[in-house]
Every structure is written in C-alpha cells, then in structure tokens.
Amino acid sequence: MTKDMAQNTSIYNRRESEARSYCRNMKATFTQARGSELFDVDGNRYIDFLAGCSSLNYGHNDPDMKAALMDHIAGDGIAHGLDFHTDAKGAFLKAFEESILAPRGMDYKVMMTGPTGTNAVEAAIKLARKVTGRRNVIAFTNGFHGMTMGALALTGNASKRGGAGTGSLSDVTHMPFEGSLGEDIDTLELIDAMLSNPSSGIDAPAAFVFEPIQGEGGLNAASDAWMQGIEKIARKHGALLIVDDIQSGCGRAGTYFSFESAKIEPDMITQAKSLSGFGLPFAALLIKPEHDIWKPAEHNGTFRGNTHAFVTARVAMEKFWSDDQFEKAIAGKAVVLTTALNDIAGLVEGASLKGRGLMQGIDVGSGDLAAAICARAYDLGLVIETSGANDEVIKYLAPLTTSPEIMREGFDILAQATSDVTNEMKMAAE
Structure with missing residues (x-):
C-alpha cells in the first residue's frame, strides 16, 4: 500500500x-473511470x-451524456429546481414518452420522487394504500426494496431488516x-388459497410488490407465467400491482422494462x-393515470427531480432507446454471458446459473x-x-455497453479466480 493510500484509508477508518x-x-x-474500467490512485x-450495482448500465462517463451535462452547467442551466417547470425536465419527459412509453403502448404519469429507489418504493406503497383504503401489502421471500x-x-x-433497530416492520405479508x-x-x-380463505389471518392487500429478477435476493428470475399469475391474483383480490424495476430495469434484463415479455400491465413501476444514465441520483414512480390521486405536495422532497439527471437521462433515452438496436446488442451479449458463466460454473461442483439477460450469475x-x-x-x-440469501451467488452486472473484448477479459479473470480458489480448497482438504 502506498503512503497516499495508507493516509486515505486512515481518514476513512x-x-x-x-x-x-x-x-x-x-x-x-x-x-x-471510463466505460467498463476503473482506475485507482x-x-x-x-x-x-x-457498475454501481446496475446504476451505470451505459458505462462510466458516457461521452455524449457528459458533453450534454457540461454544456448545461457551463450555460448556467438550472441545477436545482424543486418541481418547477424546466427545459431539462420537459425534454426528459418528452424523450421518455417518445422512446419508452409510446413504442410500448404504455400510458403512465411520471412522478418525480426523492432521488433514491427506496423513496420511489415508499411513494408506491403510500399511494396504493391511499387508492385502496387498505394497509396490508404482499411482498415476497428474498425480495429487496430499500432501506x-x-x-x-x-x-x-x-440482516438488512435488523438495521431498523426495531421489531416493528408492519403492514406487510411475505x-x-x-x-x-x-x-x-x-x-x-x-398465495391465492391463502388470500381466498377468510380465516387465513391475512388482511386484504392494498398491493402486490415484486422484482421480476431479484437482484439482492440471488438473481431469482420470475417466469412470464408467474408474473401473469400474480397480476391475475392481484386483480381478483382488488389489489394494485407494483413492479419494482429499479435494478432489473433500464435494459438490464434484455428489454427496457424487465417484465415486457410477460405482457402484464402494472399499476405502478418504480425506476431508479x-x-x-450517468450514475446521478434520480428516481421516479410510473403511475397509471387513474391512480394518480395525490394532492399537491402530498409526497414531496427537496430533491425530487434531479435537473442534471434530467439532462443525462434524456440523452440516454435518445441514444440507446430510440430504436431496437441496443436491445438487439444486449440479446447477443446475453448469449455470450450465459456461455461464459456455464464454463466457469463447470469449475465448481454443483454450481448453477441464475438470472437472465445481462443480469446473470x-x-x-x-x-x-x-x-x-x-476477493481473488x-x-x-x-x-x-x-448476492443471495447467503451471498452464495456471484453476480454479473457489468455495463450493458461493455465491449466483447473487455467481457472476455473479465470472464478470464473470473475463471482464473474460481480455479485458484477451488484448487486451494482441494489442496487444503488433502
């Protein structure tokens, strides 16, 4: 460790x-950092x-986003705007409508929440309770939705729940x-049997909340049939359907929204x-118009809507999602990823693959x-x-823009690390 590194470590400690x-x-x-590479001191x-736990799907310092942001700042563009109308917000909403919503036939209001995913989730469950007049929310084993x-x-x-410092995390059925x-x-x-039984002890739910691919929970990927089944159960029991697409969205699973192949219609979708597009704090809740019953400022926050993030997000929409070329590139890389991970899994007895798209492990x-x-x-x-309940899953979350050459280099390193560790274990056992 260099002297500078030692000094820096000291201040952190x-x-x-x-x-x-x-x-x-x-x-x-x-x-x-550039693209899919990091450099130290x-x-x-x-x-x-x-990739910032899938916060950098388009890589570090995308040159087009960086240029747009630098121009915005250099021109004294709005840096903080509460929820004022700004040119940056208007341009983002227009790009999101034209590149994401309209091509998919989706009609949602976009609610700017506080800048982190957990705030979007909080807004979703608050609104579900407000719309339905119910308290109970159905969540799922191995799910992660925020802190x-x-x-x-x-x-x-x-362990995450233990950080609350209280035994009272209520109004949720898992x-x-x-x-x-x-x-x-x-x-x-x-699930349907439990909710249909008036003596099950489960209160009628305001909403169902699930991740199509459980990021922190170990890359458990829901099938189209299961997602369709949950939607059907939610409708049957008068509950709203909330899809948490914070980690699995923005192309990570292969399409912009990770549930697209199931053709379900969530009442709300969380985004963060x-x-x-640039790693800036930005979260939003997509709401079916009929459920957008908020009163002004009923869920607000000083940093709702990051104006700098509007600038870079607009570029991301226009650059990567204005046609289907990026989606096709993701599909090709997903095949490469699956093949490489299969080879590496073969080095570990009993290992198996999980996830889909470019969210596999x-x-x-x-x-x-x-x-x-x-560590190796x-x-x-x-x-x-x-990730996983016992951290047993090695999770690939490289930027979606990672070149085939860098992907291969990374796979070679992971294979070497896996071989090194498993060989050490065999030697220790002999």
Missing part, C-alpha cells in the same frame, strides 16, 4: 461510518462487473416467490439506479466460497460482488 460496506473488501482509492486498472422503513418492511433479508419452496410447490396456487452454493472467488478476482483486477 477514522471518520467514515461503520455502515460502509463495499470499500471494506475493495480497498483501492478509485480516481477515474496508483494507476491500477480494474474491469467493472458491478427506509416502509421499503424495508417489504424486504426479506434478515409470500413465497416463484420456486422458493421447491419445484413441486405451486406458489401461485398457495440507471434512470439518469453463478450460484456456487456457499457464501464463503463466493466471497473468496470475488479483485486481486486480479476485476470488481464483482455476491
């Missing part, structure tokens, strides 16, 4: 909260297979996600992470093993993380 996490295992001080290069109290109540992870009880259990049938069956592989990969110059 001395002054930064114990809540910090990623930097505990990846100790480099990063100074620059000593000039070391890392391939980024994390504020309402969103945390929807979240299944015990039901089994598809496949969580084994292949022989029809979770749709079970890569919505800005390898379940190695052990959190310790997954952590060791990711980091030493070799690859940034990648784990």
Whole structure:
C-alpha cells in the first residue's frame, strides 16, 4: 500500500461510518473511470462487473451524456429546481414518452420522487394504500426494496431488516416467490388459497410488490407465467400491482422494462439506479393515470427531480432507446454471458446459473466460497460482488455497453479466480 493510500484509508477508518460496506473488501482509492474500467490512485486498472450495482448500465462517463451535462452547467442551466417547470425536465419527459412509453403502448404519469429507489418504493406503497383504503401489502421471500422503513418492511433479508433497530416492520405479508419452496410447490396456487380463505389471518392487500429478477435476493428470475399469475391474483383480490424495476430495469434484463415479455400491465413501476444514465441520483414512480390521486405536495422532497439527471437521462433515452438496436446488442451479449458463466460454473461442483439477460450469475452454493472467488478476482483486477440469501451467488452486472473484448477479459479473470480458489480448497482438504 502506498503512503497516499495508507493516509486515505486512515481518514476513512477514522471518520467514515461503520455502515460502509463495499470499500471494506475493495480497498483501492478509485480516481477515474471510463466505460467498463476503473482506475485507482496508483494507476491500477480494474474491469467493472458491478457498475454501481446496475446504476451505470451505459458505462462510466458516457461521452455524449457528459458533453450534454457540461454544456448545461457551463450555460448556467438550472441545477436545482424543486418541481418547477424546466427545459431539462420537459425534454426528459418528452424523450421518455417518445422512446419508452409510446413504442410500448404504455400510458403512465411520471412522478418525480426523492432521488433514491427506496423513496420511489415508499411513494408506491403510500399511494396504493391511499387508492385502496387498505394497509396490508404482499411482498415476497428474498425480495429487496430499500432501506427506509416502509421499503424495508417489504424486504426479506434478515440482516438488512435488523438495521431498523426495531421489531416493528408492519403492514406487510411475505409470500413465497416463484420456486422458493421447491419445484413441486405451486406458489401461485398457495398465495391465492391463502388470500381466498377468510380465516387465513391475512388482511386484504392494498398491493402486490415484486422484482421480476431479484437482484439482492440471488438473481431469482420470475417466469412470464408467474408474473401473469400474480397480476391475475392481484386483480381478483382488488389489489394494485407494483413492479419494482429499479435494478432489473433500464435494459438490464434484455428489454427496457424487465417484465415486457410477460405482457402484464402494472399499476405502478418504480425506476431508479440507471434512470439518469450517468450514475446521478434520480428516481421516479410510473403511475397509471387513474391512480394518480395525490394532492399537491402530498409526497414531496427537496430533491425530487434531479435537473442534471434530467439532462443525462434524456440523452440516454435518445441514444440507446430510440430504436431496437441496443436491445438487439444486449440479446447477443446475453448469449455470450450465459456461455461464459456455464464454463466457469463447470469449475465448481454443483454450481448453477441464475438470472437472465445481462443480469446473470453463478450460484456456487456457499457464501464463503463466493466471497473468496470475488476477493481473488479483485486481486486480479476485476470488481464483482455476491448476492443471495447467503451471498452464495456471484453476480454479473457489468455495463450493458461493455465491449466483447473487455467481457472476455473479465470472464478470464473470473475463471482464473474460481480455479485458484477451488484448487486451494482441494489442496487444503488433502
């Protein structure tokens, strides 16, 4: 470790909260980033297979977004606008309508929430309760929806829930996600039976909330049939359908929205992470017009609508989603990813693939093993993380724009790391 790095580590240890996490295992001080590459203070290069936990689907410092933002700032464009009308917001809404909503035949109001995904989730469950007059919300095992109290109540992870400092995370019923009880259990049938039984003890729900692909929960991907089944159950029981597309959206699953192939019509859709296109804080809630019954300022926030993010998000819409070329490129890369991960999974006995699109990973069956592989990969110059109930899944979240050459280089590093760790384990066992 260089003197500069030691000094920097010292200030973090001395002054930064114990809540910090990623930097505990990846100790480099990063100074620059381009595309799918990170560079640290000593000039070391890392391939980024994390992409801000899918907040950088279009890579670091996209040149077109950067140029538009620099022009906006240099021209004294609005930096903070509350929810005033601004040229930047108007241009974003027009681009979102023309590139995303209209081509898909979708009619939604766009609500600017506070700048993080958890705020969009909070807004969704508040509105569902306001629309239906009910309190209970159905969430799912292994789901992750955010760290504020309402969103945390929807979240299944015990360690995350423990951070609330209270045993009261109420008004949520957790039901089994598809496949969580084994292949022989029809979770749709079970959920409907529980809600149809007036003596089940489950209050009539205001909404169902689910992730089409559970990012933090281990890349459990819902089938089209299951998503359609949940929509049907929600309609049957008078509940709204909320899709949390924060991590799996913006192209990560292969299409802009990760539920498109199921042809469902959610009442609300949460958006954040890569919505800005540039890694800037920006979250929104898409609402069916008939449910947009908010009174003015009934859910507001000082930073609702990030004007700089409007600028970069507009470029992202126009550059990547004005036609189907980007979507086709994602599909091609997804095939490459599946092939590469299959090869790497073959190095670990019993390992299997999870997820779909460019949101896939390898379940190695052990959190310790997954952590060791990711740590070795980091030493070799690859940034990648784990997910799952026991952190047993090595998760690929590289920018969607990653070149085939860099993808292959990253796969080679991951294969080397997996081979190194498994060989060490075999030697230790002999």
